[in-house]
Amino acid sequence: MSDLELPHAYGNPPLTAVLRSTPEDFQVEEILGYDADGEGEHALLWVEKRGANTDWVAKELARFAEVPPLNVGYAGLKDRHAVTRQTFSVQLAGKPDPDWSAFQHAEVKVLAATRHKRKLKRGALRGNRFVLVLRQAEGDRALAEQVLQQIAQRGVPNYFGEQRFGREGGNVALARAMFAGKRFDRDKRHFLLSAARSHIFNAVLATRVEQGSWDSPMEGEIWALAGSRSWFGPEPFDATLSERLARGDIHPSGPLWGRGETPAKADAAALENAVAADNSDLAEGLVAAKLDQERRALRMIPQNLAWRWLDGDALELSFELPAGAYATTVVRELART
Numbered sequence: 001m002s003d004l005e006l007p008h009a010y011g012n013p014p015l016t017a018v019l020r021s022t023p024e025d026f027q028v029e030e031i032l033g034y035d036a037d038g039e040g041e042h043a044l045l046w047v048e049k050r051g052a053n054t055d056w057v058a059k060e061l062a063r064f065a066e067v068p069p070l071n072v073g074y075a076g077l078k079d080r081h082a083v084t085r086q087t088f089s090v091q092l093a094g095k096p097d098p099d100w101s102a103f104q105h106a107e108v109k110v111l112a113a114t115r116h117k118r119k120l121k122r123g124a125l126r127g128n129r130f131v132l133v134l135r136q137a138e139g140d141r142a143l144a145e146q147v148l149q150q151i152a153q154r155g156v157p158n159y160f161g162e163q164r165f166g167r168e169g170g171n172v173a174l175a176r177a178m179f180a181g182k183r184f185d186r187d188k189r190h191f192l193l194s195a196a197r198s199h200i201f202n203a204v205l206a207t208r209v210e211q212g213s214w215d216s217p218m219e220g221e222i223w224a225l226a227g228s229r230s231w232f233g234p235e236p237f238d239a240t241l242s243e244r245l246a247r248g249d250i251h252p253s254g255p256l257w258g259r260g261e262t263p264a265k266a267d268a269a270a271l272e273n274a275v276a277a278d279n280s281d282l283a284e285g286l287v288a289a290k291l292d293q294e295r296r297a298l299r300m301i302p303q304n305l306a307w308r309w310l311d312g313d314a315l316e317l318s319f320e321l322p323a324g325a326y327a328t329t330v331v332r333e334l335a336r337t
Contacts, residue, residue, distance in 0.1 A: 006202060006205075006332075007206055008332070009156060009209055010151075013334055014139045014141075014143035014144045014147055015137050015138065015140070015141075015315070015335035016336045017135060017136055017137040017337050019134055019335075019337040020081050020082070021133075023050050024083055025132065025133040026079060026083070026132055026133075026327075027083045027084070027131040028078055028086075028327075029085045030075065030086040030128055031127045031128060031320065032075065032124070032125050033127075038114060038116075040116050040118070041092055041115075041117075042089045042117065042119055042120075043097055043100075044087060044089050044115065045089070045090065045100065046087055046110070047061075047085065047086060047087070047110055047111065048083065048085045048108070050082075050083045050107050051082075052080065052108055054074060054078050054084075058074055060108065061103070062090070065095075065098050066098075067095075071091040071119075072088060073088065073091075073119040074088045074120055075123065075124045076125055076128075085111070087120060088120065089116060089119050089120035100113050126322070127320055127323050127325075128327075130317070132316070132317045132318075133315070133316050134314065134317070134331070134334075134335055137313050141309075144334060148305070148307055151305065151330065152302070152305045154215055154299075155215065155248070156299070156301075157214050157298065158205065158251075158297050158299055158325060158329065159326070159329045160198035160202055161326030161327075161328045162328065164198045165195050166195065172195050172199045174195075175195050175196040175282060176196075176281055178192050193291065196257075196286055197256045197258075197291070200255065200275060200276060200283060200286075201254050203275045204272055204275045205298050207275060208254070208298060214298050215252065217237045217241070218252070218266075218267045219267040220264050221237070221264065221268050223241070223250045223251070224250065224295055225250060226249055226322075229294075229295075231263075233263075251297035251298060252297070253295040254295070255293060255296075256291075257276060257286045257291070258292045259290060260292065260293045261293070300325045302320065317330070317331070317334075
């Protein structure tokens, strides 16, 4: 199911617009959630890049510091067609800091450097802060205002973004080929396993959006804790759970498919098992790959969402998202881009 086919929570988007007309129209700032130690054998670098790939920047930092590429760490991949600020760690192992101001690339700047005791690991971040500009925005502005207010209050379906699925969504087809016996290298295999899992999750979420249950409980619901990978349930839906759901402390969840039975029960389990059966080659391949069942929130509520119109037909959006969430899933409820 492509991004264009995924159902919307608030009906057809009220606007059409152009996103990423320049990298400056898509700005991302990483939120690590902790400060550098101030000492240790790793240099923790605050780096700004424009139109550059995260992995390429890591390799260039390693080359400049004259260390192996494995000595460089980062918490997450950031969009290439954007202006992004994120943290990298460089293990220097007894070496002095190079002159980071001499790291000269037109696309990349080292803005700050301090010492840290540990290598930065993938996923070790709290979230990301976004400032996006939608150009040539046309449509019903009054309805757009209503949708933005609903997004601020209720959130959006927490779909995996199109980046997860590769060019024209081709990673799902490649995952099916892999499970049928085609061989890929380790890194490509990792991406294809992620695409297969994401496809099943999006299909479950799409079904619940169509049913109107993406932000409300089903019988047998498993609850995801906001800002955490933890989950609990099922248990009877009572006033306490209702209050926690209303304030965004918990969200309904969907499966990241793998070995074992879904922990959901009753109606929620029936829906998830039906979707897995419709994608049996992917589900069985994920089990054979020995991935365990995990969960992901079905709902995502942007924090500090704000918007304003610029220069007639340009709309600026700013918000913060938890790690693993996609800015494009917010934008798609508002505008076709």
